[in-house]
Amino acid sequence: MSQDGAGEPWGGPAPGRDRLAAVLRPVRAGNGFEEALEQVLQVLRLGLVPAGERLPAERELAERLGVSRVTLREVLRVLHEEGLVESRRGRYGGTFVLPRAEGGGGSGAAELRRRIAAVDLEDVLRFREVLEVGAAGLCAAHGLDDAGAGRLRAALAGTRDTPPGGYRRRDTLLHLTLAELSGSPTLAARYAAVRATLNDLLDCIPLLVRNLEHSQRQHTALVEAVLDRDAGAAREGMREHCAGTAALLRGFLS
Structure with a gap:
């Protein structure tokens, strides 16, 4: 090469x-x-x-x-x-x-692309970042009780050693757990909705092992910051994590 x-x-x-x-x-x-x-x-x-x-x-x-x-x-x-x-x-x-192939990807991929055709990618990415950074900061600033900390640790553990095909579901559960632990039911509900759209977008791009490994390291650092009640590190860690996903989506879909 x-x-x-x-x-x-x-x-x-x-x-x-x-x-x-x-x-x-x-x-x-x-x-x-x-x-x-x-x-x-x-x-x-x-x-x-x-x-x-x-x-x-x-x-x-x-x-x-x-x-x-x-x-x-x-x-x-x-x-x-x-x-x-x-x-x-x-x-x-x-x-x-190489020349770009036209019309590839099969009927399932074509249907998915039709479903997200009207999605405003930048709006989704910005709203997702606002919600996720806010949730991480709230969890860290307010602190988690033993039950909440246990839920967060379990959600992180669930993402480890997960085959690539099942990683996105475990990743979603970890992020939803953070949103739920923020203490704001409205934030959690809004995040669930934007995450569904985000997953549709992610389904349009390939799963990259290098990215999954990187995301896992970011997840670990993020959870540690939340459990240490370091709100600044939690917010910055989540902001960086969201930026990585945004870069991939913009690269493949913009």
Whole structure:
């Protein structure tokens, strides 16, 4: 997959590289994989690297995004699995953009996409963040009794060692538990509604093992902050967690 220094410079003359300047930028530390994937997907969706052309060399792309080569290769692996790029070896090898397939995904995927066609993605993501950050902060600031702390620990434990196919349900239960423990039935009800829409959106994108592992680490830190009654850390941890999911959804669906 390595293409550093191989073959002709990517994109022809120097002005061709400027096409990416408005999209590719150093990512934030908290969600490096998700935000890097979002940016590369945006490059492809905008056609900044047309089908048949080569992406920048790994070293250059990693530097532009401010991520390690290991993280970048995880991003490229996802693109390969989704049929968006292919690797070619040899002097003029590299990672090349493939033509986008039309009308794929089967009848179930098509029905799901019809159901969410009218969804305002940004509205859902912003409302979700407001509710989740607020719930995490309330739980931490007010503190949880023994029963509430036990429920939260059990919900977190339920997300561990769960096969990818069942992870989203366990993830949903953990977030719903936080909303319910906030002490606001109205907040919990609103969150349940927005989570249903969020899950429809998530069902339109692939389950990424790297993202699930990252989310699990964020979940653990978030629960620890809540149980330690550190409201600031709980709010910031949830904000970062929501931002990672938002980056993936924007990358695949925007």
